[in-house]
Amino acid sequence: MSDRTRIALALVAAWGLVLAAIAAAALLVGADLADHQRAVLAAVLQERAPMLVVVSLLLLVPLVFILKTLFSRYVKAPRRLAEDIRIMQTANPGHRAPVRGSAEIRRLADGFNSFADAHETLKRDVEARVREANERIEQERSRLAALMSELAQSVIMCNIEGRILLYNSRAMQLLRKPLDGAAAAGKAHSLVGLGRSIFAIFDRNLIIHALDSIHDRLQQGARGPVASFVTTTPAGQLVRVQMAPVQGAAAGAAAGDAEQGVTGFVLILDNITRRIETGNRRDLLLQTLTQGTRASLGSMRAAVETIAAFPEMERQAQDRFIGIIGDEAQRLSARLDETVGEFADSLRTEWPLEDMRGADLIAAARRRIETRLGLPTKLEDVDESIWFKVDSYSLMQGISYLASRLHEEFGIREVRFGLKTEGQLAHLDLIWTGAPLGVETTTSWQTDSMETGGEACPLTLKQIVERHNAEIWYQIHKPSQREYFRIAIPWTRPEEATWSAPLPAESRPEFYDFDLFHQPGQTPEQDSMPLTALSYTVFDTETTGLQPSQGDEIVSVGAVRIVNGRLLEHEVFEQLVDPRREMSPEASRITGIESSMLENQPTIDRVLPAFHAFCADTVLVAHNAAFDMRFLRLKEEATGVRFTQPVLDTLLLSAVIDARQESHGLEVVAERMGINPIGRHTALGDSIMTAEVFLRMIPLLAEQGIRTLGEARAASQKTYFARIEY
């Protein structure tokens, strides 16, 4: 109801009341009069009727004045005050209500103003503190980023599901993987990336084994346990990996859990390829030196002592012994010269062995044997105080390998473990009964390459044992009819871990993304996931032409990643491809790629597998994706690589957002979204632009109620353009 109508209604009501009061007074007076008086009065009133009407109308004037005053004082003034308060609260905290109007309203305004003063001060205070805190965090971030990039080691941090949350650029360099066929002119692509799986880089079992051993140590109350292992990178480098757990109250961790949950882990990688090579050579040299020297010395000493013991021996025999001495002396000096020459550049070896409690190793081996082989195990005498230096994963593999051969080839139904010390050595025994083995068998088991539970290992048992400075042999204990493999291995005292505190994670902006901590594992229910939470590979291809079915080929693939709503500009894929045919002048003009640029580039059968690895576990996004996908699909058979992940098309999404627009070309769409076209018509340039377009589309889609991947796909399908097939 408008103010005008309200005033009008009030006016009519007030006027009516006044008139009614006068009429009532007139009626009362009339009732009291005698008949003749009434007749006289009626005559007088009838005569003056027009005047009465005018007077009653004049009555409206003061009424209007009174009502207006009341309205402005007690309706409009509070209303203005309410408006002022709203401004103070939202738009402008510095705004104050003017103090005017009636005494009551003035007091009210005063009260509100002082309340606003207090509120404003408080708000400023809080804001200042938040700003300060943010600045501190920012400072710490950049300090950490600097530290991380200066570190000589490669650092990778993962959540408990093995997704990478953080890494430094060294890690990225170390874990580059060259295209298959090595000599490719193209660059290598790193396997490290935010949200990527660490298991694409390192063997899952290796990581899980290390996590298990950390878990065991934590349960025993160890502080800051670290596990380490040695493995190879996809490019064949030997790295020593140290793992430390990231502990913390995970969201949703069961309350009252005595042990702090491990929510992730940090890997510190050290490239030891060269060190191991030098170490191996040094070991070999040392071995030839000592063993050769011993042998020669043995021959010389025996000869000298023989001559001394039998001075009467024949001349001929004597000459022979002297000959031996001379011969061996020459061999010795030659060997010495040779060794010293080679020794000069050898460095100290750091054998990548870690301290481990013998009982823990046995426990791990038992778990593995029982779960993998389904073979029951038992403990005999196990000395729990024994520690040794081991590469626990390979040694455990070796033990379960022996168990599996006993089980598979000799039907052994149970194995037992024993552990004791003898002098400087620990004796680790794998014990069974009822299947005497021949020497050939036990020797060949040691030199065959190992395989347990379908899992191959390039090492032999012999190599593993040698690596530990240990020996292994088979023995029968006659009285008890027990047989065993005994591994004699030097025991040690445990050292404290060389480092324990996990680094609080941080690096340059694009190298971290902690929101992934809260990410559920990749599930088939991807469709129900919100668009903002998915990881995407946005890609584009350049081709020799538009007709893949008529022999047009890909000449360039570019891609960029989006993780948790961020475009990761450092994690890109860019590769020219030799199409094995000429570029048409038209194609060269559009793409800027000349045939000469494609010579010596890898062919598509080598590029696509690398690209496929780059896309792993992400949703594909492309502008006019149907076109690019058609090229990829046609290569499936030749390359053996299939792109099965969900695909989103920014062209279709543009049509979903604004169906009335005529054009949905990338450039036009980008312009509508307010994005400057840079580096157009290179595969990578277009990918970046498409990615920016896609990121801006996500909130626009949300406005239309399209929030999940499934909804976006369904909406795309409905649009007209979906029917176009290349």
Add this chain to the structure above:
Amino acid sequence: MGKRILIADDEPNIVVSLEFLMKQKGYAVRVAATGEDALNAIGDFGPDLILLDVMMPRMSGYDVCQRVRENPDWHGIKIIMLSAKGRDVEVTKGMAVGADAYVTKPFSTKDLIAKVQELLGE
């Protein structure tokens, strides 16, 4: 007297001395240069004691030793292992596979002869 000794070693320079010494002590001596030869020689020569080198091509001294110990007919044969490998683990292994003594090169010939005589109960 008349005890037989088999020398199994692929290094001729040490074999010469050992052979001479053992013969001087009045033992009958046979020489084998490989593990296989040694096993064959045991059959037809019937040694009382074997001087067994650990590092021989193809079949190692450990293997020969284990074979000998597996055969009940050869139960009484004494075995002295000779080796240029002198680490604890190797000595332990040698004794574990059935050697009566493990001698690391270089060794004193006098001690070796004493050891031989002791093992042969002389």
